[in-house]
Amino acid sequence: MSENPQANFVIVDTGCANLASVKFAVERLGFTITISDDTHVIKNADKVILPGVGSARHAMENIRAKGLVATLQQLTQPVLGFCLGMQLMARSSAEGVGKDEVVECLGLIPTDIRPLEAKTLRLPHMGWNTLTQVSDHAIFTGIKVDDYFYFVHSFAAPISEYTVARCHYGSEFSAAIAKDNFIGCQFHPERSSALGSKIIKNFLEM
Amino acid sequence: MLAKRIIPCLDVRDGKVVKGVQFRNHEIIGDIVPLAQKYAQAGADELVFYDITASSDDRVVDKSWVSRIAQVIDIPFCVAGGIKTEEDAKQILMMGADKISINSPALRDPSLISRLADIFGQQCIVVGVDSFFNQDANNGAGEYQVYQFTGDETRTQKTKWRTLDWIQEVQRLGAGEIVLNCMNQDGVRQGYDIKQLSQVRKLCNVPLIASGGAGKISHFVDVFQQADVDGALAASVFHKAIIAMDELKQTLKNEKVEIRLC
Numbered sequence: 001m002s003e004n005p006q007a008n009f010v011i012v013d014t015g016c017a018n019l020a021s022v023k024f025a026v027e028r029l030g031f032t033i034t035i036s037d038d039t040h041v042i043k044n045a046d047k048v049i050l051p052g053v054g055s056a057r058h059a060m061e062n063i064r065a066k067g068l069v070a071t072l073q074q075l076t077q078p079v080l081g082f083c084l085g086m087q088l089m090a091r092s093s094a095e096g097v098g099k100d101e102v103v104e105c106l107g108l109i110p111t112d113i114r115p116l117e118a119k120t121l122r123l124p125h126m127g128w129n130t131l132t133q134v135s136d137h138a139i140f141t142g143i144k145v146d147d148y149f150y151f152v153h154s155f156a157a158p159i160s161e162y163t164v165a166r167c168h169y170g171s172e173f174s175a176a177i178a179k180d181n182f183i184g185c186q187f188h189p190e191r192s193s194a195l196g197s198k199i200i201k202n203f204l205e206m
Numbered sequence: 207m208l209a210k211r212i213i214p215c216l217d218v219r220d221g222k223v224v225k226g227v228q229f230r231n232h233e234i235i236g237d238i239v240p241l242a243q244k245y246a247q248a249g250a251d252e253l254v255f256y257d258i259t260a261s262s263d264d265r266v267v268d269k270s271w272v273s274r275i276a277q278v279i280d281i282p283f284c285v286a287g288g289i290k291t292e293e294d295a296k297q298i299l300m301m302g303a304d305k306i307s308i309n310s311p312a313l314r315d316p317s318l319i320s321r322l323a324d325i326f327g328q329q330c331i332v333v334g335v336d337s338f339f340n341q342d343a344n345n346g347a348g349e350y351q352v353y354q355f356t357g358d359e360t361r362t363q364k365t366k367w368r369t370l371d372w373i374q375e376v377q378r379l380g381a382g383e384i385v386l387n388c389m390n391q392d393g394v395r396q397g398y399d400i401k402q403l404s405q406v407r408k409l410c411n412v413p414l415i416a417s418g419g420a421g422k423i424s425h426f427v428d429v430f431q432q433a434d435v436d437g438a439l440a441a442s443v444f445h446k447a448i449i450a451m452d453e454l455k456q457t458l459k460n461e462k463v464e465i466r467l468c
Contacts, residue, residue, distance in 0.1 A: 020302035024277045054327035124329045124382055126413045128209040128466045148466045152329045191282045
């Protein structure tokens with residue numbers, strides 16, 4: 001069970017579909033967590049998880065409709081984004097809109113989500129792939145290069161000063177990005193077996 | 207490197223895992239949740255649950271087992287069967303499934319693929335294709351043809367689609383992955399249909415999963431090396447413990463197939 005049963009963990013209800021699997025992954029570790037789109041609940045959480053699947057356009061529409069943009073931008077506690085949740089932390093995304101257009105995202109980490117340059121490889125990048133570089137960020141304690149994680153995406157954050165882990169699929173891209181209290185993983189920790197659980201545990205115990 | 211995926215498939219009927227031979231004579235294998243857990247722990251890369259009665263019965267079946275699976279396993283899983291609308295898909299994904307697979311409903315209304323991909327993202331929309339090699343077709347030269355309602359043999363029927371045409375059409379509409387079930391091979395454990403899968407591979411730019419025919423470890427080696435599929439799906443060899451997951455994965459690794467060892 002959790003060493004700190006008083007800790008208050010919240011999953012932001014982005015209106016996307018994988019909320020349950022993220023909640024179950026946290027609960028398997030012995031923690032409790034609340035799914036909420038209430039600004040008060042989110043602001044008062046000790047840790048916040050921002051999940052997401054689907055297109056950036058739909059997700060940002062949901063977040064705007066729920067009036068959560070300012071709340072998420074003002075969070076000072078640790079926030080972990082998964083997959084699309086990571087991409088929403090960027091300034092913008094090219095997903096779900098026409099050519100030469102972008103979706104404005106939350107702007108928590110100054111990078112822009114672009115189509116994954118898979119070269120001749122098939123898209124979506126779907127399945128278990130290895131990390132090619134891992135920084136010493138606290139969520140990666142016990143994680144090393146060549147560990148496998150589950151990826152499902154066609155868009156990615158390019159390598160930048162905010163990259164804290166890398167993956168290679170046709171070209172190198174950010175497997176994780178971080179700035180200040182915000183960190184996002186392109187892969188799905190909740191679906192990456194024991195090592196994915198390790199990352200969630202690292203985050204909740206940070 | 208991206209690993210090739212080993213995907214145990216659990217055919218579900220009335221909340222139990224069943225397996226038939228060439229889609230017939232279904233026998234009960236066991237309860238879903240403990241089987242799902244067993245495969246996840248053994249090192250499966252993904253699981254697929256086919257509710258084989260759903261499409262052909264034209265009814266909404268009890269899907270509460272989806273949520274029970276999501277609670278216990280920490281690898282991705284896909285649910286197929288009876289998903290006919292955006293609302294059906296939303297319900298399954300909300301219960302914790304990572305992907306949904308559609309087959310007969312996509313044949314009835316191909317635009318469903320596009321609508322689902324637009325709402326939930328291309329990455330979670332799998333299209334299952336049941337393909338049968340009809341020797342008499344095409345003036346006796348034979349042809350791969352798409353079938354539907356394969357969950358119930360009394361209603362199984364040929365569609366107007368040639369397999370290679372349908373493969374291209376579903377990609378155009380937004381399928382994120384294709385599972386090709388080669389019906390001639392299904393359940394008889396004589397090997398994957400390398401010839402058909404290789405032809406489909408040439409036209410398939412999204413992940414392609416081979417289904418039907420796995421009987422021994424060398425069949426997996428062959429399908430990855432010769433047909434370049436992204437994943438291989440199998441049922442009875444795992445349910446009947448004919449193949450052990452760890453031995454399978456180690457053999458693939460030794461054969462230089464990129465694989466995640468557990």
